Amino acid sequence: xxxxxxxxxxxxxxxxxxxxxxxxxxxxxxxxxxxxxxxxxxxxxxxxxxxxxxxxxxxxxxxxxxxxxxxxxxxxxxxxxxxxxxxxxxxxxxxxxxxxxxxxxxxxxxxxxxxxxxxxxxxxxxxxxxxxxxxxxxxxxxxxxxxxxxxxxxxxxxxxxxxxxxxxxxxxxxxxxxxxxxxxxxxxxxxxxxxxxxxxxxxxxxxxxxxxxxxxxxxxxxxxxxxxxxxxxxxxxxxxxxxxxxxxxxxxxxxxxxxxxxxxxxxxxxxxxxxxxxxxxxxxxxxxxxxxxxxxxxxxxxxxxxxxxxxxxxxxxxxxxxxxxx
Ligand code: SF4
Numbered sequence: 001x002x003x004x005x006x007x008x009x010x011x012x013x014x015x016x017x018x019x020x021x022x023x024x025x026x027x028x029x030x031x032x033x034x035x036x037x038x039x040x041x042x043x044x045x046x047x048x049x050x051x052x053x054x055x056x057x058x059x060x061x062x063x064x065x066x067x068x069x070x071x072x073x074x075x076x077x078x079x080x081x082x083x084x085x086x087x088x089x090x091x092x093x094x095x096x097x098x099x100x101x102x103x104x105x106x107x108x109x110x111x112x113x114x115x116x117x118x119x120x121x122x123x124x125x126x127x128x129x130x131x132x133x134x135x136x137x138x139x140x141x142x143x144x145x146x147x148x149x150x151x152x153x154x155x156x157x158x159x160x161x162x163x164x165x166x167x168x169x170x171x172x173x174x175x176x177x178x179x180x181x182x183x184x185x186x187x188x189x190x191x192x193x194x195x196x197x198x199x200x201x202x203x204x205x206x207x208x209x210x211x212x213x214x215x216x217x218x219x220x221x222x223x224x225x226x227x228x229x230x231x232x233x234x235x236x237x238x239x240x241x242x243x244x245x246x247x248x249x250x251x252x253x254x255x256x257x258x259x260x261x262x263x264x265x266x267x268x269x270x271x272x273x274x275x276x277x278x279x280x281x282x283x284x285x286x287x288x289x290x291x292x293x294x295x296x297x298x299x300x301x302x303x304x305x306x307x308x309x310x311x312x313x314x315x316x317x318x319x320x321x322x323x324x325x326x
Contacts, residue, residue: 006040007078007210008047008064008178013037014072015056015063019283031283033059035234037073038309041178041227044208046200048221048242050257051231052279057214060231061180064212065097066090078177095125095174100167102183107167108155114141114166115151121173140169144199161192168199172207180212185220197224219261222246227317230254233282233290236309240319250312250321252295289324297325 015034018027033056041047049057062068064075066082075082077097085093101107108117118137122128128136138148144165155163164184171179181200185193201224203209215221221228221242228245230238230253238251249255256273275294280286286293292302301324311318312326 004043005079007043008041008212009076010037010039010064010073011076012073013060013063013070013075015059015068016071029283032234032285033282034063034070037231037234037236039227039229039236039239041210041212043177043210044204045226046204046211046213046224048225048228049212049214049231050216050218050221050228053216054279055231056234056282057216057231058182061099061182061212061214065094065099065180067099092125095121095127096176097178098171098174098176098180100164100171100179100181100184102186108163108170110155113152113154117166118170118173121170125174127174136173137169140172143172143203144169159192160188161196164188164192164196165199168196168203172203176209178210178212180214182214183216184213186215186217193220200224218246218257230257233280233285235290235322236320237291237322238320239309240321241317244319248319250319250326251291251323252297252325253291256296289322299324 013034014032014036017031017033019029019031020026021028037060039047049060051057059068063070070083073083077093080093082090082093115137118140119133122133122136127133137151141147141150146162146165155166158166184200185196188196197220200211200213204211213221213224225242228240228242229236230251232253238245238249238254245254246258249258256275259271259273273296277294280290280293288304289295289298289302289307292298295302305324307322307324309320309322311320313319
């Protein structure tokens with residue numbers, strides 16, 4: 001039996017920012033926003049990436065697309081090493097990987113109509129004829145549930161949910177294989193959130209697009225994700241198939257995040273785990289396990305040795321955790 005290779009392979013990816021100080025602005029340290037992160041996304045699947053704000057998940061999404069230049073590691077998309085491409089080949093490869101932002105209002109030009117916004121990527125990449133581009137725009141609007149009457153309207157004339165649909169349509173213009181959705185529903189009302197989540201789920205199923213779906217909210221990624229990765233201080237601390245992670249979270253940080261999600265069934269309700277203290281500064285992370293200063297189950301070894309991300313059991317999509325308890 002042949003196994004389909006993953007669409008995206010992220011291998012030991014790092015993004016470190018220099019910290020400068022003193023009169024000569026010399027480098028005095030490094031902020032490891034993303035450190036030694038590895039995971040895979042299969043074709044037509046969604047990888048949910050969760051963690052508190054500031055944990056490095058947006059930086060990771062941008063480093064994968066090389067919107068931030070990675071400091072270490074490799075990103076392989078459909079067999080192409082994205083991290084090794086020169087500028088012109090990277091521009092050509094960009095059509096296969098797109099991003100949807102949290103705030104569609106900020107990412108859409110206020111002076112461009114919907115038609116101009118959706119035509120632009122095809123014009124830049126010189127795809128199709130004027131007629132076929134316009135047909136594609138109408139097709140994209142139909143996919144995201146909008147009609148031709150919006151073509152000549154400007155972003156300020158739409159609601160937040162409608163603007164996000166336009167942002168999604170723009171991400172689809174070049175038929176990408178992979179999309180990073182960065183907090184794509186966080187700014188929307190709950191009812192609009194579920195409509196946009198349903199739309200993303202439908203795109204993934206019907207168009208076979210793979211998503212990296214980034215959110216600070218574990219409840220949001222639950223139903224849309226095949227795999228979920230939990231990030232803390234720039235590193236992945238747990239990766240598992242979504243059903244496994246929500247049924248049997250292994251890392252104390254994941255357990256704490258999950259305990260905050262309201263469960264309607266009183267018999268299944270989890271005891272709320274309140275995390276103590278603030279997230280430590282990534283400029284000066286704790287020794288050993290980066291979560292130890294907030295972990296209710298910390299042991300002496302946790303201050304001495306950093307736990308590595310290891311599979312708990314074998315399988316095609318193993319449950320992996322970085323914790324000395326396991
Ligand atoms: Fe807690 Fe130790 Fe596990 Fe870190 S390694 S999560 S401190 S028990």
